[in-house]
Amino acid sequence: MxxxxxxxxxxxxxxxxxxxxxxxxxxxxxxxxxxxAGANDMxxxxxxxxxxxxxxxxxxxxxxxxxxxxxxxxxxxxxxxRRAQVLGNMARVYAKxxxxxxxxxxxxxxxxxxxxxxxxxxxxxTVLAIADLEFRSGQLMKAATTYEVGLxxxxxxxxxxKMMKKLLGVRxxxxxxxxxxxxxxxxx
Numbered sequence: 001m002x003x004x005x006x007x008x009x010x011x012x013x014x015x016x017x018x019x020x021x022x023x024x025x026x027x028x029x030x031x032x033x034x035x036x037a038g039a040n041d042m043x044x045x046x047x048x049x050x051x052x053x054x055x056x057x058x059x060x061x062x063x064x065x066x067x068x069x070x071x072x073x074x075x076x077x078x079x080x081x082r083r084a085q086v087l088g089n090m091a092r093v094y095a096k097x098x099x100x101x102x103x104x105x106x107x108x109x110x111x112x113x114x115x116x117x118x119x120x121x122x123x124x125x126t127v128l129a130i131a132d133l134e135f136r137s138g139q140l141m142k143a144a145t146t147y148e149v150g151l152x153x154x155x156x157x158x159x160x161x162k163m164m165k166k167l168l169g170v171r172x173x174x175x176x177x178x179x180x181x182x183x184x185x186x187x188x
Contacts, residue, residue, distance in 0.1 A: 004033035004042055008049070015053055024053035041082075044073035048086055051093070060097050064090060084113035088126055100133055107133070124153025128161075144168060 002010070007030035014023035027050040034042040051066035067090045074083040091106035107130045114123035127150030134143035148168045151161055 002029075002033070004030050004037060004039065004046075007033055008042075008046065011046075011049060011053075015049070015056075020053045020056040024050055024057070027053060040073055041077060041079065044070040045082070047073075048082075048089060052089060055089075055093050055096065060093050063093050067093070080113050081117055081119065084110040084117070084119075084122070084126075087113070088122075088129070091129065095133060100137055104130065104133055120153045121155055124150045126150075127153065 007026055011023045011026035011030055014020075014026055027046050030046045031043055031050065034040075034046060047066040047070040051063040051070070054060075054063035054066065067086050071083060071086045071090070074080075074086060087106045087110035091103040091110065094100075094103035094106060107126055111123055111126040111130065114120075114126060127146060131143045131147035131150055134146055147164060151157060151165050151168070154161055157165065
C-alpha cells in the first residue's frame with residue numbers, strides 16, 4: 001500500500017496535468033493513509049488539495065467543506081502560514097461562486113497573516129487577488145492602487161506584472177501622484 005507521501009506526490013502530479021477527478025480520488029486515499037499514520041496536519045493539507053481538485057471540477061461547496069475542515073486543524077495547531085494559505089484558497093472558491101464579499105474577507109485575513117509572518121511574496125500575491133476582485137466589481141481606481149501596492153511585494157514579477165508596474169508609474173506621473181523611488185529602484 002502506498003504511503004501518504006507517495007499518494008500526495010501522485011495526486012499533485014495528476015492535478016498539475018489537469019486530471020482533477022483522478023487527483024481528487026488520490027487525495028482521498030492520501031487522507032486515509034495520513035489518518036492511519038496519525039499525521040493530522042498532513043490530513044488537513046490533503047483536504048486542501050482535495051478542495052482544490054473539487055473546485056477545479058466545479059464542486060465548490062464540497063471544496064469549501066474540505067478547506068473548512070483543514071482550516072480548523074491549522075487553527076487548532078496554530079499553523080498561521082498554512083491557515084493563511086487555506087483562507088486564500090477559500091477566497092478563490094468564494095470568488096468563483098460569485099460571493100465577492102466573503103472572498104474579500106478571506107483574502108484580507110490571509111494577507112494580514114502573510115505580512116505578520118513576514119511572507120512578502122504571498123502577501124503581494126494576495127493583494128493582487130484583492131485588486132482583481134476590486135477590478136471585477138468596477139472599482140477601477142481602487143483596483144489600480146491596490147494592484148500597485150501588491151506589485152511592490154512581488155520579488156520576481158512576471159512580464160505582465162512588470163508592464164503593469166510601468167503603466168501605473170506613467171499614470172502616477174501624469175496624475176502627479178507618483179511615489180518617490182526607493183534607493184533600490186534608483187540603483188536599478
